[in-house]
Amino acid sequence: MHIMEGFLPSPWWEIWFLISLPFIVIGLYQLNRLVQEKREALPLLAVAGAFVFVLSSLKLPSFNGSCSHPTGTGLGAILFGPFIAAVLGLIVLVFQAVFLAHGGITTLGANVFSMGIAGPAVAYLIYRAGTRAGANTYATVFVAAALADLVTYVVTSVQLALAFPGTAGFLGAFSAFAAIFAVTQVPLAIIEGAVIALVFKYIVQLKPEILTRLNLLSESTVDKLREAAA
Template sequence: MPKRKLSWHYTIGWPFLFAVIVLLFFPTPAYAMHIAEGILPLNWSALWYVIAFIFIALGIQVIKKHTAEVRGLMPLLGLVGAAIFLISVFPIPVPITGTSSHPTGTPLAAILVGPFISTVLGAIALLIQALFLAHGGISTWGANIVSMAVVGSFVGFGTFILLRKFNVPLFIAAFAAGMLGDWATYATTSLELALALHGTGSMWDMFHIIVVAFAPTQLPLGILEGLLTGGIVVLVYQRRPELLACFTPHAFRLPLKERSQ
């Protein structure tokens, strides 16, 4: 079977590459982005690592399958991975929780390349942030993968596919995917922290405290991420619809009708 070819303007990736270089070599003071190093006990860190690696292994298999079928896939994945890195790299510190609020980028990535591939790209972005920017940590890498890369990707993707199944307009479906994927990420982060840190108290009381601490920043950030996701998906669909149809063709059954949206 001949490979499907993805036509893409690779020069679009240069702004992302430049921004990554600036962030790596001229970093701002490090904040405790995602769940910070040393926050989680070893047993919880190990559990989240196991779960994360299961999804990463599945994602690698999906990448191998698509690489054999789609020509020009790897540059696209590099661009989407850079987008996740940039969207999720600017933190807003949250008191009490030992973490921070920020957009995730994984719901958008899941719409573009599917949730399993998005999980792998999110994991790579999180690792680079932990190693070079002191955002997050190595011991908490697994937990951050589960919350941002796994949950953010699958909730965003599932929301998008479900709404498109009922012929919800493209922008609204992508907006809801970005917003709910963002909020689901922080609900998961809150749960991870509450499970590990509640001590002799109620886990649900701790969960409530952490969710309330996140809410003032994360609720509006989720709405902004929804707007960003909706805008980018519509733009890509108008300019390069074959990129979207390559990974989620069942979500784009109305190709010409929505070009004007």
């Protein structure tokens, strides 16, 4: 959920900018190093960013007809790590604010934190833990993407509740925002998880070189997965 332009009052929007800044700086540092090592990384990162933009501006099939969309950044974090995913998230969110009026400039810091940092970090950690534990790859991707989506909405609720505690106090306001966003989001998070897992499956079947070259899956895992599918 993007927080809209003008919705967060001072000092909250400044605070979220400050919180997001170090992640972006580390991301830029990693990005610089990556680009110097492998020149081909830049165009590939760019297409990944554009993919996240397009995916998150398409509407997911949803039952309740609510206007929701996948965050898509979970995939970016699994592929490139959480810090570079934060930089991609920043770029995508600026374009979404300007082209689609989703989000805004002053709320950029808060949105980068919820969608570009918190969600992707969760996806990345779950994916790492899952592969290390030897869990089923698709199940890991499913859980990682679904939880990343949910975490994004929980963080958004926290941000809104901190800015507008009302008379109910932080916890009361949080449960009100979380009830509206997170509860309608649970089925959508599950769908997003399923969709991203399907994306992974297509990549493994059709172009596994992408995954092996990024050191995400070893050749033997890919062979095993393709055999299982065949």
